[in-house]
Amino acid sequence: MLLVGAALQVVGAETAQAAPQPPAPTTSKARAAAKAAQTGQPVEIPDLTTATSQTFANPDGTLTDQVAAAPVRARHADGSWGDLDFTLTTAANGSVVPAASPYGAVLSGGGTGALVKLAQGTKTLSLSWPNGSLPQPVLSGATATYPNVLPDVDLRASLGADGFSEVLVVKTRQAASNPALAKVRFTTAVGGVTIHGDGNSFSAVDGSGAEIFGSGTPMMWDSVGASASARVPGMTRQNASPADAPPADSLKAAMPMAVSSNAVEVTPSQTLLTGSDSVFPVYIDPSVSVVGGWSMINANHLDQSYLSYDRNEGAKVGFIEQPGDGNELYRSMWRYGTSAFAGKHVRNWNEITFQVG
Numbered sequence: 001m002l003l004v005g006a007a008l009q010v011v012g013a014e015t016a017q018a019a020p021q022p023p024a025p026t027t028s029k030a031r032a033a034a035k036a037a038q039t040g041q042p043v044e045i046p047d048l049t050t051a052t053s054q055t056f057a058n059p060d061g062t063l064t065d066q067v068a069a070a071p072v073r074a075r076h077a078d079g080s081w082g083d084l085d086f087t088l089t090t091a092a093n094g095s096v097v098p099a100a101s102p103y104g105a106v107l108s109g110g111g112t113g114a115l116v117k118l119a120q121g122t123k124t125l126s127l128s129w130p131n132g133s134l135p136q137p138v139l140s141g142a143t144a145t146y147p148n149v150l151p152d153v154d155l156r157a158s159l160g161a162d163g164f165s166e167v168l169v170v171k172t173r174q175a176a177s178n179p180a181l182a183k184v185r186f187t188t189a190v191g192g193v194t195i196h197g198d199g200n201s202f203s204a205v206d207g208s209g210a211e212i213f214g215s216g217t218p219m220m221w222d223s224v225g226a227s228a229s230a231r232v233p234g235m236t237r238q239n240a241s242p243a244d245a246p247p248a249d250s251l252k253a254a255m256p257m258a259v260s261s262n263a264v265e266v267t268p269s270q271t272l273l274t275g276s277d278s279v280f281p282v283y284i285d286p287s288v289s290v291v292g293g294w295s296m297i298n299a300n301h302l303d304q305s306y307l308s309y310d311r312n313e314g315a316k317v318g319f320i321e322q323p324g325d326g327n328e329l330y331r332s333m334w335r336y337g338t339s340a341f342a343g344k345h346v347r348n349w350n351e352i353t354f355q356v357g
Contacts, residue, residue: 032057049073049081051102053340062347069334071102071161086142086159096137096144098159105159107144110136114189116157116164118288123212124191125204127166127264127288129155131180150180163213163289170282176273184284185265197259218255218266218286221246223279251278257286299329 032043036057042064048055051071056064076082076099085099088107096107104119112133114126129149137144137157146155149168152175156167168184170176188195193204193212204213246252253269266286272278296316315332 029057033061037061046081048340055340065340067336069336074100074102076100084161086161088139088142088144088159090139096139098142101159102161103163105164107157107159108134108137108146110134110146115155115166115186116288118164118213120212122191123193123204123206124189125193125195125213125288126189127164127186128189130185130187130263150178151175153178153181163287165285165287167287168284170273170280170284172280173274173278176278176280176282181268181273181284182270183265183267184286185263186286187263189262195259195261195264197257197264199256199258200254201257202259202264214289215257215264215287216289218257218284219246219252220255220268220272220282220284221250221252222272222282223250251275255284255286296330296332299331301328 028047029045032045036043036059040059042056042058045055045057045063051073052069053065053067056066058064071084073081074084076085082100084102086101087099088096089099090109091097094109096109098105104117104124106114106117108115110133114128115134117124117126129146131149134146134149134155137146142160143156143158146157149155152171154169154171156165156169158165158167166186168181170181175181190204193206195202195204197203200217201215203211203215205211251272253272255266255268258265258267264286266284268284273282315334316330317332319327319329321327
C-alpha cells in the first residue's frame with residue numbers, strides 16, 4: 001500500500017467568540033461563529049488558514065482544526081488560497097518562478113546568479129552553479145532544464161511540495177569522463193540559518209535549532225535497460241521513475257557529501273560513471289528539501305535518508321517489492337504542527353485520513 005498524504009482533524013473545546021448584538025461581528029472568527037450558529041453548519045475562519053491547516057467555527061461554539069502533515073495549498077497571485085501549482089514561468093525580471101508554491105522559490109533565468117533561492121519566511125538558502133554562466137533554461141511544467149552546463153551534461157532543476165531537486169543528466173560515456181564530474185560542487189549562501197553536514201547529508205538550522213532546509217543522502221543512477229543480473233559491488237536496484245529516481249533495473253549508488261560554510265560537494269561513483277554495465281544517461285542527484293512533515297525508514301537500508309530521496313511515489317508502509325531487492329519493509333512517519341492547540345482543551349482527536357494510491 002502506498003500512502004501519499006495524511007491529514008489530521010482536531011476538535012477543540014475552545015468557545016468561539018459569539019456574535020455581538022449590533023454592531024455586526026468585526027473579526028473573521030466572530031463572523032464565522034455567528035454564521036455557523038445561524039446556519040447550523042461549520043464555517044471556515046479564513047484568517048487562520050495556512051498552507052497546512054484550516055480552522056472552522058462549529059454551531060456549538062467549538063472550533064475544528066484540519067491539519068495536514070505537508071503543504072496542501074498555497075496563496076495565488078490574487079491573495080486567495082488555492083491548489084499547489086509548480087508550473088514554471090519566466091517573470092518580468094527574467095527569473096523563473098512557480099505559479100503557486102507554499103514556500104518562496106526563485107530559479108535562475110540564466111547567467112551567473114544563483115541557480116535557486118529557497119525561502120521559509122525570513123530563512124533563506126541559495127545554491128549556485130560555480131562552473132560558468134548558466135544558459136537560458138527550457139521550461140516544461142515544474143522543471144527547468146539548463147542545457148550543456150558541461151559538454152553533453154544538462155542541469156535539470158525541479159520544484160515540488162518537498163522542495164528543490166537538481167539533477168545532472170550525463171548523456172554520454174564520453175561526457176562521464178569529464179574531470180569536472182569527479183566532484184560536483186554547488187556554492188551556497190544562507191540567511192537566518194547555519195548549514196551542518198554529517199558526510200551523507202546536510203541540514204540548515206535556525207537559531208533555535210529547528211531544521212528549515214535539508215537533504216537526504218545524495219544518489220546517482222543509470223537508465224533503464226541494464227540487466228538485472230549485472231551487479232556492481234555496493235550498488236542496488238530500485239523501482240522508480242527515470243528522471244526523478246532510479247527506474248526498475250537501474251544501477252544506483254549513494255554519494256558522500258562534504259559541507260563547508262559556503263558550499264556542498266558530492267563525489268559521484270566513478271564505477272557507475274565509467275562502468276561497462278552503466279546505461280546512459282546517468283543521473284547525479286544532490287536534492288534539497290524544504291523540511292516538511294513526513295519521511296520514511298527502510299529496514300534494509302538503515303543509513304538511507306528519505307528526506308529528499310525516493311518520495312515521488314509517496315509514503316510507503318509495509319512490505320514493498322523492489323525489483324532486484326525483493327520485499328523491503330518501510331515505515332513512514334508524519335509530523336503535525338500543534339502550536340495552535342497550546343492552552344486549549346482538546347475534546348476529540350476526531351480522525352486521521354489518508355489519500356491512498
